[in-house]
Structures are given as C-alpha cells and as structure tokens.
Amino acid sequence: MTSVSLTVNGVPHRADVEPRTLLVYFLREDLGLTGTNVGCDTSSCGACTVHLDGESVKSCTMLAVQADGRTVTTIEGMAGEDEMHPLQDAFHRHHGLQCGFCTPGMIMAAASFLRENPAPTEDEVRESLEGNLCRCTGYHNIVAAILDAAARVGASPGGAA
Amino acid sequence: MIPASFDYVRVPSIEDAVVALSADPEAKILAGGHSLLPAMKLRVARPTTLIDIARIEGLSYIREETDHIAIGALTRHHDMATSELLHASVPIASFAAAQIGDPAVRHVGTLGGSIAHGDPAGDMPSVLLALGATFVATGVGSVTRTIAADDLFTGLFETALSSHEVLTEIRVPRAIDGWSFLKFNRRAQDWALVGVSAVRVEGHVRVALTNMGLTPLRATAVEQALMGGADPATAAAHAHEGTAPPDDAFASAEYRRALVKVLVERALEEAIE
Numbered sequence: 001m002t003s004v005s006l007t008v009n010g011v012p013h014r015a016d017v018e019p020r021t022l023l024v025y026f027l028r029e030d031l032g033l034t035g036t037n038v039g040c041d042t043s044s045c046g047a048c049t050v051h052l053d054g055e056s057v058k059s060c061t062m063l064a065v066q067a068d069g070r071t072v073t074t075i076e077g078m079a080g081e082d083e084m085h086p087l088q089d090a091f092h093r094h095h096g097l098q099c100g101f102c103t104p105g106m107i108m109a110a111a112s113f114l115r116e117n118p119a120p121t122e123d124e125v126r127e128s129l130e131g132n133l134c135r136c137t138g139y140h141n142i143v144a145a146i147l148d149a150a151a152r153v154g155a156s157p158g159g160a161a
Numbered sequence: 162m163i164p165a166s167f168d169y170v171r172v173p174s175i176e177d178a179v180v181a182l183s184a185d186p187e188a189k190i191l192a193g194g195h196s197l198l199p200a201m202k203l204r205v206a207r208p209t210t211l212i213d214i215a216r217i218e219g220l221s222y223i224r225e226e227t228d229h230i231a232i233g234a235l236t237r238h239h240d241m242a243t244s245e246l247l248h249a250s251v252p253i254a255s256f257a258a259a260q261i262g263d264p265a266v267r268h269v270g271t272l273g274g275s276i277a278h279g280d281p282a283g284d285m286p287s288v289l290l291a292l293g294a295t296f297v298a299t300g301v302g303s304v305t306r307t308i309a310a311d312d313l314f315t316g317l318f319e320t321a322l323s324s325h326e327v328l329t330e331i332r333v334p335r336a337i338d339g340w341s342f343l344k345f346n347r348r349a350q351d352w353a354l355v356g357v358s359a360v361r362v363e364g365h366v367r368v369a370l371t372n373m374g375l376t377p378l379r380a381t382a383v384e385q386a387l388m389g390g391a392d393p394a395t396a397a398a399h400a401h402e403g404t405a406p407p408d409d410a411f412a413s414a415e416y417r418r419a420l421v422k423v424l425v426e427r428a429l430e431e432a433i434e
Contacts, residue, residue: 002169019169019211041162042199044350049265055239056265061198065169066191066215113264130349131263 004068008033009077017064024048024059026067027074035075035104039133046132049105049112050074056112058131075104078111086149087111096145098136106132110146119154122147164201171213175299178214178327183301185210190327192235195262195270196278220273220329223247229295229332234273238262241272251333253340253360257288260344276313277328279320279376282352286314286377288342289331290369291358297330298322305329314376337362341431343424344371347411354412357400357424359432366432373404373421383425393433397426 001016008031015030027033027050036059039047043061050059051073078085084092087107097103106129113120113128120128125146126139134142168185172178182188189197189208192215200206214220220235223244230250232241241247241258248255261267261275261284275285276296289296289310296308300323313321322328339361344353356371357380366387368380382399406417 018166020164020166022163025163041202043195043262043266046263046265052268055268057269058265061195061266062269063169063194063198065171066194066213068171109265112268128264131265 002065004064006064006067006070006072008072009074015064019063019065021064022060023050023062023064023067023072026064027059027072033074033076037101037104039101039105044131044133045102046105046109046129047102049108049132051108051112054112054115056109073108075107078107085111086153087114087146090145090149090152091142094141094145094148096138096142097134098138102132102134102136106134106142110149114146114150114153118150120147120150125150162202164198165204165207167201167208168210169213170210171216174217175214175220175327175329176303178212178217179299179301179303179325181210181212182327183325186324188212190214190274190277192271192274192277193237193269194274195266196274196280196283214327225250225335226332228335230335232272232331232333234271234276234328234330236272238267238270238272238275239264242267250336251292253288253292253337253342253358254333257284257342257344257358260284260342263350272331273328276331277320277322279314279316279318281314281317281374281376281378282372283377284342284344284353284356284371287356287358287369287371289333290314290377290379291340291360291367292333292337293360293362293367295332296328297332298326299329300326307332311379317375319376334362338364339366339432339434341428343428343431345420345424351411355406355417355420355424357421357428359425359428361432366429368400368425368428370400370404370421370425373401373406373417375405378404380425383429387429393426393429397422397429400425 005014037047039045048060188210191211191213220233222233238258341359344356382402386396400421401418408414
C-alpha cells in the first residue's frame with residue numbers, strides 16, 4: 001500500500017491505496033464521489049473526466065498515486081452553495097443531455113476548455129469535445145450550452161468559468 | 162479494467178530513476194502513463210515496478226539552443242501544441258502534438274513517453290523521424306549519449322534505449338523550410354490508419370510514415386526519387402516500397418499501401434510548395 005494525500009473539491013484526504021488503484025475508482029469507491037463515471041475505461045469516452053490542478057484529465061487512465069499532493073475537482077465540486085455552476089445551469093436550460101451519463105465529463109471538459117479559451121467559436125467548442133462521447137447524439141444542445149455559458153460568464157464582471 | 166499489481170516508486174532525480182531501473186529488469190518508467198497504463202489495464206504490459214519520473218524537476222521545457230531546439234522529455238503534448246517557439250520555428254511539431262488524442266490526454270501525455278513507448282502508430286515518432294531529431298539518453302553514472310532518430314526505433318514497441326537508460330531530451334532543428342503532417346483516420350481520436358510527416362530543410366525533403374510497419378519508417382525510395390528530380394506524384398508512387406503495414410480490423414495492408422501513396426503525394430505538395 002502507498003499513502004496518498006490529495007485535495008478533492010477543496011477537502012484534504014489521506015488514504016492508503018494499492019499503487020494500481022485508478023484515480024476514478026479512488027474517487028468513486030473510497031471517497032463516494034460517484035458523479036465521475038466509468039464509461040469506456042480506455043481513455044476514449046471522457047465520462048471519467050475530472051480536473052487535476054485545474055486541467056481536464058481522464059481519471060480512468062491515471063493512478064491515484066499520480067495525483068498524490070495535487071488538487072482534484074470532480075463534478076460534485078462545481079456548484080456553489082446555492083447555485084449551479086454556469087455550465088451546469090446552461091446544460092439544464094439547453095437540455096444538453098438525454099441519459100446524462102456523459103454529462104459530468106462533458107462539463108468538466110468544457111470548464112477546462114473555457115479556462116484556456118474563454119470566448120470560443122462553435123467549431124472550437126466542437127473540437128474541444130473530441131475526447132467526450134455522447135451516445136444519445138446530444139451534441140447539438142451540449143455545444144449550445146457551452147457557448148451560452150461562455151457568453152454569460154464572459155459578460156459577467158470578472159467572471160471565470 | 163485494473164492493472165496487475167506492481168511496486169510503485171516515485172523518484173526525485175534521473176540518477177534515482179536509473180538506479181531503480183537497474184534494480185528490477187521488469188521495471189518501467191512512468192511519465193504521463195497515457196500509453197503505458199492502457200497497456201497495463203489490458204495486461205498487455207505487466208511491469209513489476211513503475212518508476213514515476215513525473216515529479217523530477219527541470220525535465221519539462223522547450224528552449225532554443227545554439228544549433229537546435231531542446232525539448233525536455235516530460236514536456237506534455239499540450240505544452241508542445243501551445244508553444245509559440247515551436248509554432249514559429251518547427252510548426253510541424255506543435256501542429257502534430259495538437260492532433261494527439263484529445264485535450265485531456267494532451268494535458269497528461271508526454272513527448273518522451275510517446276517516443277520511448279515506440280508505437281509505430283503513434284504520431285510523434287514519425288514527426289521526429291522526418292525532422293531528423295536527436296534523442297538524449299541518460300544512463301548509469303549520469304552518462305549521457307545521443308541517438309539519431311534513424312537509429313532509435315528498432316522494433317515493435319522497441320527502441321535503442323537500454324534497460325538502464327532514461328530518455329531525457331529531444332532535439333529538433335531550429336528552423337525548417339516546409340512541412341506537412343497528414344493523419345488519416347475515420348474517427349476523431351483514432352490512431353492514424355496511415356500517417357505521413359514530411360519536412361523540407363535546405364532543399365532536402367525527409368519523409369516518415371506512421372503505422373506502415375513495425376516501426377515508424379523513412380520513405381527512402383520517395384526521398385531518393387525526389388533527389389533524382391522526380392515531381393511529387395512520381396516520387397509518391399514509391400511510398401509503399403519497403404513497408405510492411407498491418408492487416409487488421411481497421412484496414413487491410415493492401416488498403417494502407419494504396420493510401421500511403423495518396424497521402425505522401427499530398428504531403429510532398431504541401432511541404433514543397
């Protein structure tokens with residue numbers, strides 16, 4: 001067993017894990033944060049996308065020990081106390097989901113993307129989602145939601161996604 | 162899918178990584194892990210020790226030296242794709258890095274890892290072969306040696322790195338005159354069915370192929386035809402010579418041999434224009 005200490009959604013955690021424990025299973029099974037899904041389990045589908053030090057990563061293709069000492073954000077860490085994150089709100093308003101399985105990963109991928117590119121074109125949004133698959137074919141509304149969230153955050157004073 | 166059990170050691174320096182490699186012949190270096198971990202999850206790879214070099218300071222950089230651009234082995238694909246220096250000087254490197262996987266993969270995967278992995282279907286091996294890159298390996302006693310791109314890739318997932326060496330730096334030319342990187346695939350994230358990298362420096366064109374054999378390959382017959390004065394279409398007709406492409410569920414070998422000629426012709430037109 002190897003000891004890991006990491007901050008998840010602002011809360012410090014320390015645990016002993018087998019080195020082969022994947023970050024996604026550590027989040028889901030050790031911390032109970034089941035918003036992060038395991039889809040393809042081959043770093044293709046993006047359902048497991050979380051942030052490591054603010055950048056999107058695929059938690060099915062990362063060992064928990066690789067995240068030792070670092071900061072992880074999952075979908076559970078996105079909303080404020082009383083209101084949803086602008087991306088969550090936009091997905092809700094635009095119906096950017098059908099079954100919802102891909103949604104946490106979509107939102108985490110989009111939040112990381114908007115940090116790098118706060119005012120993207122539609123083409124750039126579509127390209128940024130190349131690592132996130134929606135099998136309900138809901139891309140149209142997902143793209144609309146991300147563009148809307150970008151516009152609203154950009155229009156708010158000092159706001160960042 | 163869960164990898165088989167292994168021991169994990171995180172090392173603070175290359176010297177420690179080399180010592181750890183020497184201690185276990187079945188050990189593997191872990192950088193971003195985006196080629197290694199999928200292989201371990203499928204149990205195609207079963208290293209008994211993972212030596213995590215990701216926290217070693219000073220191995221992630223892109224800087225201009227007197228006669229080359231030096232790229233640290235831990236430089237991520239994302240850093241390559243967004244590098245203004247590469248974009249201005251060696252645009253094929255930043256362009257190709259931006260085609261790898263997807264944004265989340267590029268946030269973790271490293272250049273050194275993708276090279277040391279030696280996957281003939283990988284994007285960067287053929288880019289660096291076409292660039293005539295030089296690779297710096299660090300071994301026992303911090304002794305370094307350089308390996309030419311033409312000598313690095315020795316077989317399927319095999320490189321000229323010894324079991325006691327770590328790839329530490331990749332050197333590429335400071336400037337190129339023309340280039341093309343073409344990756345043919347059916348779905349956004351797929352590996353190239355066939356890929357072509359072409360680089361023109363001082364009137365000489367180097368062409369390298371992705372997924373056309375057990376290693377990334379130089380298209381030597383194409384290069385020789387160009388040196389003999391052939392136009393792109395005539396030279397590209399030689400693109401399949403000396404290749405042994407895979408015959409798999411995604412494409413037949415025959416299809417790849419036909420495709421490579423088409424792609425090489427397009428690449429030459431782009432690199433020479």
